[in-house]
Amino acid sequence: MARIETLPVRVGDSLVIGGGHPIAVQTMCNTHTSDIEATVAQTLELAAAGAQLVRITVPGRQDVPCIAQIKERVRAAGCGVPLVADIHFSSETAIAVASVVEKVRINPGNFHPDHGEARRQFARFLEVCKQHGTAVRVGLNHGSLGRYITDRYGNTPHAMAMAAMEWLEMCIEAEFYNVVVSLKASNTVVMVEAYRELARRMQERGVVFPMHLGVTEAGGGDSGRIKSCVGIASLLQEGIGDTIRVSLTEPPVQELPVAQYLARTGGQPLPDGLDEKTTAVLDAAVAWGPKLLKREIDEIPDRAGLSEYLKDEIMQAARRRFYKPEYIACPGCGRTMYNLQETFEEVQRRTAHLKGMVIAVMGCIVNGPGEMADADWGYVGEGGGKVTIYHKSEPVLRHIPDSEAIDRLLALIEAAEQ
Numbered sequence: 001m002a003r004i005e006t007l008p009v010r011v012g013d014s015l016v017i018g019g020g021h022p023i024a025v026q027t028m029c030n031t032h033t034s035d036i037e038a039t040v041a042q043t044l045e046l047a048a049a050g051a052q053l054v055r056i057t058v059p060g061r062q063d064v065p066c067i068a069q070i071k072e073r074v075r076a077a078g079c080g081v082p083l084v085a086d087i088h089f090s091s092e093t094a095i096a097v098a099s100v101v102e103k104v105r106i107n108p109g110n111f112h113p114d115h116g117e118a119r120r121q122f123a124r125f126l127e128v129c130k131q132h133g134t135a136v137r138v139g140l141n142h143g144s145l146g147r148y149i150t151d152r153y154g155n156t157p158h159a160m161a162m163a164a165m166e167w168l169e170m171c172i173e174a175e176f177y178n179v180v181v182s183l184k185a186s187n188t189v190v191m192v193e194a195y196r197e198l199a200r201r202m203q204e205r206g207v208v209f210p211m212h213l214g215v216t217e218a219g220g221g222d223s224g225r226i227k228s229c230v231g232i233a234s235l236l237q238e239g240i241g242d243t244i245r246v247s248l249t250e251p252p253v254q255e256l257p258v259a260q261y262l263a264r265t266g267g268q269p270l271p272d273g274l275d276e277k278t279t280a281v282l283d284a285a286v287a288w289g290p291k292l293l294k295r296e297i298d299e300i301p302d303r304a305g306l307s308e309y310l311k312d313e314i315m316q317a318a319r320r321r322f323y324k325p326e327y328i329a330c331p332g333c334g335r336t337m338y339n340l341q342e343t344f345e346e347v348q349r350r351t352a353h354l355k356g357m358v359i360a361v362m363g364c365i366v367n368g369p370g371e372m373a374d375a376d377w378g379y380v381g382e383g384g385g386k387v388t389i390y391h392k393s394e395p396v397l398r399h400i401p402d403s404e405a406i407d408r409l410l411a412l413i414e415a416a417e418q
């Protein structure tokens with residue numbers, strides 16, 4: 001299907017997203033932004049591996065000079081990859097960094113608990129971006145929409161699309177069109193429905209901003225790759241999507257071949273870094289996942305020749321049948337203060353028997369709790385070697401040393417199951 005026509009968004013000198021340009025592939029550093037050396041090295045590594053945009057978290061005003069230095073050093077190394085500052089909660093940080101990097105990702109809904117004030121802060125932010133030619137991503141995630149929206153529409157795909165439309169309408173009013181929009185969820189059905197409604201609403205409005213696709217907190221390994229492929233490929237097959245990020249709880253360079261695989265158009269060769277086994281997994285996910293998700297089929301037919309394991313994984317990614325726990329795990333970023341990948345793998349090993357349960361492992365206490373709203377149980381790193389355990393969005397154990405946290409989580413689950 002032909003891609004939906006979207007506005008072209010210029011990001012720095014070298015990249016245009018949307019407007020019929022090839023789908024851009026991006027990822028995000030998981031180094032601490034204050035560790036300039038490590039972040040420069042990872043940015044260069046990611047750009048060399050084909051990332052066309054590299055996102056870096058900027059947790060507060062104090063990190064703005066760090067990203068400025070990172071940019072300077074990346075450019076001095078001869079690398080022109082545009083940098084995206086990832087901002088949560090702080091409009092002042094977003095405004096301060098808008099003159100430094102090529103693009104800023106924000107969730108304007110969390111700028112301020114008072115919706116009117118959040119709107120005023122967003123308007124000021126757009127002014128600064130306009131002055132500096134900075135691109136913006138309005139990046140809303142399921143689970144962190146804010147009371148203003150959920151009180152009206154619930155925590156639904158419709159609520160996500162309506163929230164995005166409000167902020168996009170403000171961009172149109174401000175005559176600021178250098179905007180990309182995303183509506184990520186870890187639930188592939190929610191994510192696909194939200195983007196579809198958003199695309200339809202933007203078309204009805206007559207202004208279609210380019211869309212950044214991603215399945216957030218997809219986890220890692222085959223499951224994370226399959227979940228990402230099912231969600232992203234479903235939308236790409238409908239002509240929706242101008243840039244993609246595959247989020248994996250693994251080193252970010254490992255996300256790129258999967259994103260490059262999805263961004264290919266007919267006839268393009270397979271990306272480097274994909275072995276035969278992984279390619280077969282991705283092929284199967286893309287061939288069958290969207291059909292299951294769209295309910296065109298109820299089972300993967302035997303003629304597909306897939307193993308039972310792969311069938312189960314694809315069925316679960318499309319949310320048609322659950323054969324194991326559902327894991328929500330963020331990819332980690334500069335806010336993560338512990339070994340997320342190792343912890344996630346151990347949690348998976350020790351909870352593999354809890355079929356159907358939703359278990360989250362999140363890198364930070366700032367965003368983690370909001371973004372794992374669907375989880376039955378959550379393991380959230382606080383920093384300083386401490387962990388908070390959540391049950392159904394409520395913290396039930398705080399400040400647990402991380403050496404004990406998985407045992408305590410399992411004990412709580414066991415007690416609740418009896």
Ligand code: SF4
Nearest residue numbers: 330332333363364368
């Ligand atoms: S939840 Fe994970 S990816 Fe999101 S900000 Fe926190 S550490 Fe980073």
